[in-house]
Structure formats: C-alpha cells, structure tokens
Amino acid sequence: MASKSISKLDLLQGTLDVLILQTLCWGPQYGYSIMQMIRSLSSNVLQVETGSLYPALHRLEKQKLIAAAWTTSENNQRVREYRITTAGRRTLSDERSRWEQMSTAIAGVLNAPIRSKA
Amino acid sequence: MSFFGWKSRKDRRAELDEELRTHLALDVTTRVSRGDALADAELAAKKEFGNLPRFRAETEESWGGLWLEHAIQDLRYALRGLARSPGFTVTVALTFALGVGANAAVFSIVEPLLLRTPPGLVDPGQLHRIYHGNAGDVGQNFSGASYSGMRDALAGLASVAPRLTTDSATLVTNGLTIDVRREYATAGYLPLLTGPATVGRYFTADEGDARAPLPRAVLSHAFWQTAFGGDRNVVGRELRIGDGSFTVVGVAAPGFAGLDVTPVNVWTTAPHFARTPEPWYQWANKKFGTLILRETGAADHREVANRATIAWHQTNFANAGADSLRAILLGSIIEGRGPGASRELRVSARLAGVAFIDLLVACANIATLALVRAARRRREIAVRVALGVRRGRLVRQLLAETMLLAGIGAVAAVAIAAWGGTALRTMLMPETAFPDGVLTPALFVSIALLSVVAGILSGLAPAIQNSRPDLTQSLKEGSRTGRIAGSRMRSMLLVGQSALSVVLIVGAGLFIRSLARLNAVDIGVDASRTIIVGLRPAVRGEEQLSAVMNELADRTRALPGVERVTLATSGPFLFWNTRDAFLPGSDTSVSLGGELPAVIGADSTFFSALGLRMLRGRPIRASDRVGDAPVVVVTESLARTAWPSGDALGQCLIPFERGGRCYTVVGVTNDFHQWAVVESPRMRYILSIDQMPQPRPGASQMYVRANPEVADAITAQVHTLVREIMPTARVMWLARLSHALESELRPWRVGAGLFIALGVLALMVATIGVYSVLAYSLSQRVREMGVRIALGAGAGEVHRLVLWDGLRTVMVGAAVGLVLALALGRLVASLLYGVSARDPITMAVSVLVLLGAGAVAGLLPAWRASRVDPVVALRAE
Numbered sequence: 001m002a003s004k005s006i007s008k009l010d011l012l013q014g015t016l017d018v019l020i021l022q023t024l025c026w027g028p029q030y031g032y033s034i035m036q037m038i039r040s041l042s043s044n045v046l047q048v049e050t051g052s053l054y055p056a057l058h059r060l061e062k063q064k065l066i067a068a069a070w071t072t073s074e075n076n077q078r079v080r081e082y083r084i085t086t087a088g089r090r091t092l093s094d095e096r097s098r099w100e101q102m103s104t105a106i107a108g109v110l111n112a113p114i115r116s117k118a
Numbered sequence: 119m120s121f122f123g124w125k126s127r128k129d130r131r132a133e134l135d136e137e138l139r140t141h142l143a144l145d146v147t148t149r150v151s152r153g154d155a156l157a158d159a160e161l162a163a164k165k166e167f168g169n170l171p172r173f174r175a176e177t178e179e180s181w182g183g184l185w186l187e188h189a190i191q192d193l194r195y196a197l198r199g200l201a202r203s204p205g206f207t208v209t210v211a212l213t214f215a216l217g218v219g220a221n222a223a224v225f226s227i228v229e230p231l232l233l234r235t236p237p238g239l240v241d242p243g244q245l246h247r248i249y250h251g252n253a254g255d256v257g258q259n260f261s262g263a264s265y266s267g268m269r270d271a272l273a274g275l276a277s278v279a280p281r282l283t284t285d286s287a288t289l290v291t292n293g294l295t296i297d298v299r300r301e302y303a304t305a306g307y308l309p310l311l312t313g314p315a316t317v318g319r320y321f322t323a324d325e326g327d328a329r330a331p332l333p334r335a336v337l338s339h340a341f342w343q344t345a346f347g348g349d350r351n352v353v354g355r356e357l358r359i360g361d362g363s364f365t366v367v368g369v370a371a372p373g374f375a376g377l378d379v380t381p382v383n384v385w386t387t388a389p390h391f392a393r394t395p396e397p398w399y400q401w402a403n404k405k406f407g408t409l410i411l412r413e414t415g416a417a418d419h420r421e422v423a424n425r426a427t428i429a430w431h432q433t434n435f436a437n438a439g440a441d442s443l444r445a446i447l448l449g450s451i452i453e454g455r456g457p458g459a460s461r462e463l464r465v466s467a468r469l470a471g472v473a474f475i476d477l478l479v480a481c482a483n484i485a486t487l488a489l490v491r492a493a494r495r496r497r498e499i500a501v502r503v504a505l506g507v508r509r510g511r512l513v514r515q516l517l518a519e520t521m522l523l524a525g526i527g528a529v530a531a532v533a534i535a536a537w538g539g540t541a542l543r544t545m546l547m548p549e550t551a552f553p554d555g556v557l558t559p560a561l562f563v564s565i566a567l568l569s570v571v572a573g574i575l576s577g578l579a580p581a582i583q584n585s586r587p588d589l590t591q592s593l594k595e596g597s598r599t600g601r602i603a604g605s606r607m608r609s610m611l612l613v614g615q616s617a618l619s620v621v622l623i624v625g626a627g628l629f630i631r632s633l634a635r636l637n638a639v640d641i642g643v644d645a646s647r648t649i650i651v652g653l654r655p656a657v658r659g660e661e662q663l664s665a666v667m668n669e670l671a672d673r674t675r676a677l678p679g680v681e682r683v684t685l686a687t688s689g690p691f692l693f694w695n696t697r698d699a700f701l702p703g704s705d706t707s708v709s710l711g712g713e714l715p716a717v718i719g720a721d722s723t724f725f726s727a728l729g730l731r732m733l734r735g736r737p738i739r740a741s742d743r744v745g746d747a748p749v750v751v752v753t754e755s756l757a758r759t760a761w762p763s764g765d766a767l768g769q770c771l772i773p774f775e776r777g778g779r780c781y782t783v784v785g786v787t788n789d790f791h792q793w794a795v796v797e798s799p800r801m802r803y804i805l806s807i808d809q810m811p812q813p814r815p816g817a818s819q820m821y822v823r824a825n826p827e828v829a830d831a832i833t834a835q836v837h838t839l840v841r842e843i844m845p846t847a848r849v850m851w852l853a854r855l856s857h858a859l860e861s862e863l864r865p866w867r868v869g870a871g872l873f874i875a876l877g878v879l880a881l882m883v884a885t886i887g888v889y890s891v892l893a894y895s896l897s898q899r900v901r902e903m904g905v906r907i908a909l910g911a912g913a914g915e916v917h918r919l920v921l922w923d924g925l926r927t928v929m930v931g932a933a934v935g936l937v938l939a940l941a942l943g944r945l946v947a948s949l950l951y952g953v954s955a956r957d958p959i960t961m962a963v964s965v966l967v968l969l970g971a972g973a974v975a976g977l978l979p980a981w982r983a984s985r986v987d988p989v990v991a992l993r994a995e
Contacts, residue, residue: 030140031137031140032144032145049168050166050167050168050173051168051173052173054134054137054138054177055173055177058177058181062181077143077144079137079140079144080133080137
C-alpha cells in the first residue's frame with residue numbers, strides 16, 4: 001500500500017473534526033469504522049491515525065457535538081458507537097460553508113492567470 | 119461507578135481501553151479476512167496503532183477536569199520536594215503554625231466578646247446600651263430618676279428598661295446547692311429583650327417595679343433544662359437564692375441568657391430595693407445600673423439621643439455641674455463594641471491587630487525563604503520549562519508547596535490556638551465564664567481561612583517570580599553564580615518584616631513603660647500589708663452593730679501576724695461617703711473638680727493601720743471623745759483646696775451642715791486613692807467616730823494591717839471569723855488590697871506580656887529571614903569572597919562587608935517601622951499610662967533592638983565568609 005499517511009500535524013485539527021462529523025451524518029459509527037470510512041471515501045489518501053482519532057472523538061463528545069453509547073456491532077462485538085447530535089449538525093454545516101469558501105478562495109489564487117511583469 | 123451519568127476517571131479509562139482493544143481486534147479481523155496470516159495481521163495492526171500511552175494521555179486531556187489530577191500531582195511533587203529539605207519544611211510549617219495559631223488564639227477571645235450578638239434577643243438591631251459621655255470619657259450608670267425621666271421623654275420613640283446588677287449566688291432546691299449567676303431585673307427588662315416566656319410568665323409591674331419588689335424568679339431556658347430537667351411544674355416553686363427566698367413565675371425564652379458573655383441562670387426581682395427610704399425609681403443621687411433602650415420602628419437615632427440627653431440633664435441632680443457637657447450615646451448591644459468597653463476588651467482588640475501583624479511578618483518571611491529556596495532550584499525549574507511545562511502549571515506547582523506547608527501549619531495551629539486561647543482567657547479575663555470552649559466551628563473556619571490566605575500571600579509572589587527564569591542564563595551558569603533572581607523582591611520583603619517587627623517592639627516597649635509607671639504609683643496606703651474587710655451586717659441599731667464589729671476586731675487582733683486592726687465608717691477601696699464640708703462664712707461646700715469631699719469616721723489606729731503619713735500636725739487620738747473639743751484631720755488635697763495660701767492647722771472646717779459646729783484642723787495626712795490605681799486626687803476629711811455628727815453610718819468597715827508573709831492566711835482566717843460571729847452578714851469585699859489592685863493592673867500586665875511575646879516572635883522570624891537571605895547571597899558570592907581574600911582582604915573587612923549587607927536592609931526597615939509606629943500610635947494611646955504613644959526612648963530602644971537582631975543574624979554568615987578558602991572557592995567553578 002503506497003497510500004500517503006496524513007499525520008496529526010498534516011491533517012489540521014479542525015479538518016479531522018469536520019470529517020468525523022460528516023461521516024457520522026450518514027448514521028452511527030464506531031471508531032474503527034469511522035477510520036475505515038474516511039480512508040475508503042478518500043480513496044486511501046486520508047489515513048487517520050488512531051492517535052488522532054480517539055482524542056478527537058472524545059473532544060467532540062465533551063463538546064456535545066457527538067454522543068456515544070455502548071452497543072453490539074453486526075458481528076457481535078461490543079463497540080462504542082458515536083452518533084451526531086443536533087449541535088453537531090449545526091457545527092458541521094457552519095464548518096462546511098467555511099471550508100467551501102476557503103477552498104474557493106484558494107482555488108482562485110492557484111488558478112489565477114500568470115501576468116508578466118513587463 | 120456511575121452516578122447520574124458522572125463517571126469516575128478510573129471507569130472512563132477502563133472504557134477507553136476497551137474501546138481501543140476493540141479497535142485493535144477489528145483491525146486484526148479485517149486483515150485476516152483479507153487473507154493475512156494471523157501473526158502478521160496482529161503485528162501490522164499494532165504497528166499502525168501507534169504509541170498507545172501518548173494518545174491515551176491526549177484523549178484523557180480532552181475529558182477535562184484535569185486540574186484535580188494535576189493538583190494531586192503537584193501536591194505529590196511538593197511533598198517529595200519538602201521531604202528532601204526537612205529543615206526548610208519544619209521552619210516554614212512552624213512559622214505558619216505560630217502566625218495562624220496566634221491569630222486564632224486571639225480570635226477565640228475576641229469573637230465571643232466583639233462579634234457574637236447575645237443569643238435569644240428579639241430584633242437585636244433595635245437594641246442599644248445607653249452611655250453618657252464627653253470625648254473619650256464614658257460612663258453608663260444612671261439613677262432611678264434619670265431612668266424615669268428618659269423613659270417618659272422617649273415615650274413613642276423608644277422603650278427603656280433598667281439593667282440592674284448581676285451576682286454569683288447559691289441556689290438551693292430539693293436540698294441541692296447549685297452555684298448560679300443571678301441577674302436582678304425589673305418588670306420591663308425581660309420583655310424588652312427577648313421573646314415570650316417558655317413556661318409561665320415574666321415579672322408583673324406589681325412584682326418587679328413596685329416600691330417594694332416582691333421576691334420572684336424567672337429561670338433561663340438552659341438552666342431549667344439542666345437543673346430541673348425541663349419540669350413545667352417548677353412554676354410556683356419556692357427557691358432559696360442567695361440570702362432570700364423567691365417564687366418561680368416562669369422560664370425565659372429559649373436561648374436567652376442575659377447580655378453578658380457569662381450566661382445568666384436566673385433572674386430575680388430586687389426586694390432589697392425596699393430598704394431605701396424612697397422608691398428606687400426616684401433615686402436621684404444613687405445610681406443603680408445601666409439602661410437598655412429599644413427603638414420602635416423608624417425612630418431617628420439622633421432624635422432619640424437628643425431627647426434622652428435633655429431628660430438626663432434635667433434629672434441628673436447629683437452631678438449636674440460636672441456632667442453638663444456630657445451627652446447620651448447609643449451604643450451597640452454587644453458591650454465590646456460600645457464606647458464603654460472594658461480595658462481588657464480593648465487590649466484584646468489591639469492584640470488581634472498585633473497578631474495579624476505577626477502573621478504578615480510570618481508570610482513575608484516565608485516568601486523570603488521560598489524565594490531563596492526557589493533560587494537554589496533555578497536549574498531544576500529551567501529544565502522543566504525547557505521540557506515544555508507551561509507557566510501556569512509551574513506557578514501552581516510552586517504554590518502547591520507553600521499551600522501544603524500552610525496546611526501542615528494549620529494542623530499545628532489548631533493545637534496552638536486551643537492552648538493559647540485557653541491561656542489568654544484565663545490570664546486576661548479570669549472572671550468571665552465563656553459559654554463554650556475555645557475550639558468552636560467558627561475557630562476552625564477562621565484557621566482554615568487564615569491558612570489559605572497566608573499560603574497564597576506568601577507563596578504567590580515567589581511562584582510567579584520563579585516561573586520565568588532566564589533559561590539560557592540559568593542552564594549555562596548553573597546554580598552557583600549569575601544574576602540573583604528576585605533580589606529586589608527579597609529586599610522589599612526583608613524591609614517589610616523589619617518594619618513590622620519595629621512596630622511590635624515599640625508596642626511592647628510602650629506597655630512595659632506603662633506598667634512600670636503604674637507600679638510606681640503611690641496609692642497612699644500600704645497595699646501589701648493591708649486587708650480590706652467590707653461588711654453589711656444584718657443587725658439593727660448602732661449598739662448591736664458596734665458589739666459584733668468590736669468582737670470581730672478583737673478576735674482578729676488576736677490572730678498571730680496581725681499588727682493593727684481599725685474600724686471605720688467608710689474608707690479607701692470599700693466605701694466612699696460623700697459629705698459636704700464648709701468653710702466659715704461660705705455658702706457652698708469645698709469641692710475639687712466638681713467633686714465633693716468624703717468623710718471618714720475613724721478611731722486612733724486608722725492612720726497607722728493603713729500606713730498613712732502625717733504631713734503636718736497629729737492624727738486622731740483616742741482622747742478625742744464626744745465631750746472634747748471637736749477635731750478633724752484633712753487630706754493634702756483638701757488642705758490645698760480650702761486654704762491655698764495658708765497653713766491648714768488650726769483652721770475651722772464645718773462638716774455636713776452649713777452653719778454647723780466648727781471642727782479644728784489638727785493634722786494633714788497624705789492623699790490616698792479610693793478605688794483604683796489610676797484616679798485623680800480626691801478630698802477627704804477624717805473625724806473621730808465619737809465626735810461625728812448625726813446621721814452617721816455604723817463603723818462596719820474594717821482594715822487589718824498584717825505581716826505580708828502571712829497576710830493570705832490571715833485573710834482566710836478573718837473570713838472564718840466573719841462567718842462565725844455574724845453568719846447573716848453580707849460580705850461586700852474581703853481581700854488583700856494588693857490582690858484587689860491586681861485585677862486593675864492585669865490588662866496592662868497581660869498586654870505587656872503578650873505584646874512582648876508577639877514582638878519577640880516577630881523579631882525572631884525577621885532575624886531568621888535576614889539570616890537566610892544573607893546565607894544565600896553569600897553562597898552566591900563564594901568566588902567573590904575567595905578573590906577578596908586572595909587579594910589580601912582581612913577577616914575584619916569581610917565581616918564588615920557581609921554585616922553591612924544585612925544591616926543596610928534592616929536599617930531601611932527600621933526607618934519605615936518608626937514611621938508606621940508613629941502613625942499607629944494613636945490606636946494604643948488610650949491604653950497607655952504615663953507614657954506618650956510617641957515616646958522617643960521607646961522608639962530609640964526598639965530600633966536598637968532590631969539592629970542588634972540584624973547584627974546577630976549576620977554574624978554566622980560573616981564568620982563563614984571570612985573562612986572561605988580562596989583555593990577551594992576559585993577551583994570550584
């Protein structure tokens with residue numbers, strides 16, 4: 001696997017939070033499945049480290065953007081399942097629009113035609 | 119364990135571990151299902167999983183609530199640090215303990231007297247004690263006429279009730295004798311102060327306020343519970359209280375136990391008022407007690423005081439001239455806060471201030487020690503900062519050490535407060551029975567608060583100072599040399615300590631000088647040899663009285679060790695019998711400062727028994743009998759007032775009535791005090807009992823002159839004789855005069871003792887501070903000393919250098935302290951005797967004492983500095 005691993009420093013903290021919230025939008029997930037989902041959706045480009053994922057999950061839980069409960073997974077494993085809260089959805093939509101603004105702005109800079117000095 | 123969603127840190131950690139284990143297991147399962155071998159899958163999963171402890175810590179941090187965890191860590195760290203330096207730990211903890219303990223001990227005496235409202239009062243805010251005063255001179259005794267006058271003048275604005283005397287009596291019930299505290303009361307007193315009676319009722323006007331009060335009693339709720347088991351049938355019972363029999367009419371409202379700190383057990387009416395010719399509420403010349411006033415609704419303070427003042431002036435016939443400038447003042451119902459607070463109380467209030475100064479000195483000293491200690495640990499701190507410990511955390515860590523020490527100190531402070539508070543109570547106020555012990559919840563709260571405040575005060579500054587070390591400097595140069603961090607703060611703290619020490623030493627000095635002045639006061643009579651015996655025999659007629667008194671005098675005279683016995687109608691420390699005395703042709707009596715003279719009817723041994731000195735002429739002789747020429751002996755102040763320019767001998771003085779018989783002055787004796795060590799001169803004239811005009815009181819006062827070595831034993835023997843010869847007599851006072859005076863001198867004596875103790879404590883603490891700073895700065899300058907010595911500096915020069923270093927700071931402190939002492943002087947001025955609060959000698963001596971202490975603190979470091987071996991010092995780098 002020659003995928004690029006995005007370390008804690010590379011993946012901005014806020015970005016990971018947005019990714020987690022977005023993932024949970026489609027339904028409750030547990031830690032491992034969130035990680036797998038982000039990986040497959042980004043075509044193996046974004047590989048979240050365990051060491052970043054769990055602090056982020058617990059931080060979001062503390063901020064009441066997501067909620068957690070122990071349940072049993074499809075293959076009978078006891079897992080801690082996370083679910084997005086109403087506050088989490090609101091934050092997600094805020095962050096999303098900001099992200100889009102930002103990427104439009106960056107794209108504008110990157111795609112600008114080169115003007116010669118002369 | 120989980121309560122309402124709250125989980126302990128341990129449970130959450132276990133949950134997190136489970137979550138992570140699941141994660142790992144799921145990863146392995148996925149890999150195996152993709153076709154990896156189990157062993158490879160496990161290895162790969164673990165590798166990808168990463169550094170477990172690190173991100174577990176990070177996750178935990180996101181839970182919050184870490185401060186508690188950190189606090190525990192900080193305390194553990196502090197504990198380890200302290201265990202490494204037991205000397206520092208013991209010194210600082212002890213300093214905290216002494217500082218906080220001294221405050222708590224003083225608090226235990228001040229709190230019940232100054233801060234606690236007497237229990238069981240209804241709307242205590244409306245209640246006032248009434249005083250009459252002019253500037254600092256305050257009194258609170260009123261006559262019956264003044265009471266009635268003020269009551270009528272204030273009708274509608276306020277209610278007034280007289281407060282009579284309190285005494286200790288024995289109460290006999292069912293053959294059981296109990297010592298009780300009894301307060302005499304009129305009908306209006308109890309209803310004015312407290313709620314309705316628990317059982318029965320209070321005194322009616324017929325019982326309590328009548329011309330001749332009926333013998334009735336009301337029990338306090340607490341006493342009723344303990345002595346009568348809360349028996350409601352106690353109402354109607356006859357109790358023998360003191361020398362009378364009283365019928366119980368009720369039990370007071372719960373909680374109420376009078377207005378003093380010592381709880382009252384029983385209130386009785388005052389049947390003895392019936393003995394006087396006119397009803398008590400018309401007494402114009404006799405003062406019976408104090409007054410309590412309750413304002414009704416929205417009464418205006420000033421209006422009440424003004425009306426009361428006018429009414430008082432109209433009724434205060436006895437002393438109208440002298441009191442014309444005095445006004446009525448409304449004071450707090452808490453006696454200690456009123457203008458007429460006792461000297462003991464005022465001393466203890468000052469002691470509270472002194473103890474607090476002590477605590478400040480202690481804090482400054484601990485801060486100094488902590489600064490020095492932290493400076494020694496500069497390298498350690500620098501390493502911690504370099505490793506990324508945040509500043510706030512570092513401040514907390516450094517503060518934790520001081521707080522921990524304050525906590526240890528607080529535990530010891532409880533012991534010091536328990537011991538010191540008890541000692542203080544018995545030393546300063548042996549007559550006050552405090553209702554509860556020293557260790558009250560309020561005391562624990564105050565110790566806890568003081569310790570926290572002291573911990574923060576002394577720990578915060580050093581912690582902040584040391585949490586920002588100059589990294590490169592500290593790491594490079596180590597702990598031996600380099601800029602001395604916080605040296606300015608250290609000097610300031612030293613100056614502060616020295617200054618406050620000077621203030622306390624000045625205070626102690628002023629008290630010592632006052633005491634010396636007091637001890638030197640000549641009260642005119644021989645206190646150590648005199649036993650005073652004041653009796654009120656229950657006998658009728660002059661003949662019967664003189665029979666029993668003579669028997670007592672004769673039998674006392676026969677006791678071994680007794681030198682002289684005399685009987686008199688009145689006399690010093692027993693009875694002041696004011697009687698006019700006229701000069702021929704004058705309409706008004708001689709008077710001094712508005713005060714009339716007093717008469718004493720005495721026999722020929724009076725002068726020698728009391729140790730009076732004849733300044734002129736002769737004393738009264740046994741030969742001065744009824745039929746002989748009437749003679750009088752006057753005191754020095756009377757002689758000077760009546761005949762300012764001439765010789766008193768041979769002059770004529772007319773006692774009692776204008777135009778009466780002329781008594782020839784045959785002698786002048788020295789002035790002697792009437793009631794106290796501190797009093798202004800009073801005039802007296804002494805007649806032979808036989809020649810005294812009517813009406814004259816019986817000679818029921820006895821003075822015994824005894825060998826001082828056996829005087830205590832004789833006092834007890836006289837007591838037995840009195841019991842035997844006149845079992846029904848009331849003993850007003852029977853004591854050695856020197857003992858009677860002792861209680862007056864006690865506030866000064868105890869005040870001096872405690873000021874000295876607290877001053878010495880502060881001085882010691884300050885000395886330790888100076889010493890530790892000198893020792894530290896010397897350890898920083900070992901190389902410098904080595905160089906100096908190598909270059910030929912003698913031991914004397916090195917000594918001077920180090921000593922001067924310490925003395926410079928101390929001298930600045932002394933100057934600041936002097937200014938402070940001068941400014942604070944007026945706070946103690948009213949407690950001093952014969953010495954100014956700005957007494958230059960005391961100031962000078964105090965400064966010298968401080969400088970001496972500073973020099974002592976510098977001696978050891980100076981000696982050590984001169985012994986530095988240059989070779990070792992220079993090579994040590």
